[in-house]
Amino acid sequence: MSNRRRFLANAGAVVLGTAAVSRSAMAALPDAVARTGADTQPPSAPPAGQHYTPVVTLNGWTAPFRMTDGIKEFHLVAEPVVREFAPGMTARLWGYNGQSPGPTIEAVEGDRVRIFVTNRLPEHTSVHWHGLLLPSGMDGVAGLTQPHIPAGRTFVYEFELTRPGTFMYHPHSDEMVQLAMGMMGLFVVHPRNPRHHPADRDYALLLASYDIEPGSHTPRVSTMLDFNLWSWNSRVFPGIDHLVARIGERVRMGNLSMTNHPMHLHGHVFEVTCTDGGWVPKSARWPEVTVDIGVGQMRAIEFDAVAGDWAFHCHKSHHTMNAMGHGIANLVGVDQKDIARRIQKLIPDYMAMGSRGMAEMGEMQMPLPDNTLPMMTGTGPFGALEMGGMFSVLKVRDEQRPGDYTDPGWYRHPPGSLAREWDGELPAPARAAGATPETATVDVRKPGAHDHH
């Protein structure tokens, strides 16, 4: 069958709503706006249609739309992108409109949306609107509900947003590879009634995992489990922007990684107010400090912000690390000073590491392979943060003005509310009956007294 005839055959699917767009129709496409930076863009109030409190996509942005005959028109361009994961490391991904994740699509319950998808990838693609209720022919499962969108072609999707909530979009065409390459985005449908689930600040983030070998740029698409970069919106600590708040907060999270992420917020009790299936009735919620987000799930958590600097992170501790070796020898408690001196005769720049733990990784600035972030890094007001991956800080200030998303700096702790070193008398510590402190392998040294040779 010739391409031409195939094209016509596809055109027959117009009735179901998925259509290949002809060249003349391309002229009428809304502009495909692209972004190159990884800064968090301020929330974009809707230029038309019903008002809502727009979300802030951490290190991301919201797709612009135009109104045509009462329909909100978006234009996604699937294409290769360069994404900065954190200063010092960039990845060659596939994404939408210049970034991975793609821009967040925001609209309102009851809106009719028309979304053009132009494929600038080297292979075919499709877009599945994850969690949205729509006609089967708009579901974006290539082969099942539509033809694949060939490279260089544009398809259009059109459907009504029947229910509010937090959703996602991603390919359903060579899905494993395209997800591993970073193709995903958030789709937020605001309630038609603005008094329904209002929030003063609404942050959105998408969880994804990548395996980018140290010294390289492109994710290994065949990795299934042993990922080395755990990202929010294709960023890793210390590249993830802080969340800033005054009062009231909603955080929407979707998980398109390959594993679950127990997301833990310090200093707050929150409730899951929205899942994949919709809003959770108040009577069905329970208070939590950690919410586990399974693969393919979405959760919106809401809380009343409490002043302070609060860690917000996945609680799998290796998910708050950047690329690291998982098979390396454990040298904790192994004295290797003399061995290190001998190794230096063979390898002059060798430095013994790991004898006291791995914290020195967070303290030392050692030369690493190209395009590689330290496995733990970052500095806070009191020293090394020793984090990576899925970690950020929620900064809540009483004086933060509504709508002000600028970084207020580190928290100034009220007098008497800060942990400090004790230099007074110490009562004898109570120990479990029969326990004796183990001193054979623990070499207690004063901080800073160590040497690395």
Added chain:
Amino acid sequence: MPHARKVEQRRFEQRQLEVAQEAAGTAAMTRSAYFEAVAARQLTGYFEQVREAAELSRDLAQRMAEAGNAPRLAHMREQAFYAEMTAQLARSRHRAIAAREQLVRMLGLTSVQGTLQLPERLPELPTTPAEAHDAEQTAMDRRLDVLAAARASEAFARSLGLTRATRFVDVLGAGYVNESESREERTDGYEVHLSIPVFDFGDARLARARAGYEQTLARTADIAVKARSQVRETYSAYRTAFDLARHYRDEVVPLRKRISEEALLRYNGMLIGPFELLADAREQVGAVNAAIEAQRDFWLAESDPRTAMTIGPPRWHRRLPANARVRPSHRRRRTLTD
């Protein structure tokens, strides 16, 4: 000069050539023994480094086992590798001593310690390899066995009382007897010839003698053809050895060095551990070892073209085949936590 004395003189000359050939052979063997001895000593240094790296892995594994961080099994594996490397070092040390003693014998030295002082390392490669240019013609003009054959032929003629050379024939040319001086044009731009006098046998009674003379010409041609082939082969061996030694020095060793630098960066990032780093160090030392061997092979081959051009077949070649050399295995080893 009386006829008999002339014959005697020729025989004496021939014997002289043979003696020169033997002397040259002995000199070349001594030279080879020298380079073997220097290289063997240098290679022992390599085995010491490999053994040292294995020892460090062993010690680290032992400490880990003592601290409860690794099973006894991991320590024993490192110990086993170290033990194997110790054995290889012992063999290597003996090879260095054996090579040195070989040289001592070649030199006929009596007091070893006082007189034989070997350098730390092999001499550097020359900046450019010698070109083959006129190698084959040089062999025809100067190589002792070729000259000896030609003179034997001449001596045979003179023993028959033939003195009047009518013309010269190129024994390397096809149909040499009748086609006389016509020289073979070579496509690569130079020509090689070996001219032998042709005598006027005139009288039919000398016909049998003539056949004998032609036999000597055929023998000379045979030796000349073999000589040319040996010149070509030794030059190829020389040139290959040079190219390989330069390849190891300029490509393999620097590349291994860069690989080790990258490995260290990975170690810095805790992407690999000290065991992997030490294994990599052993591999780097292995590349240096291969470079030393290639450098040695160059110096062993270095004088062969000259020998083949001026003396005779380099029959003193007695080098080990490559696969007979013992090297520690550089297999990637599992990490302790596997």
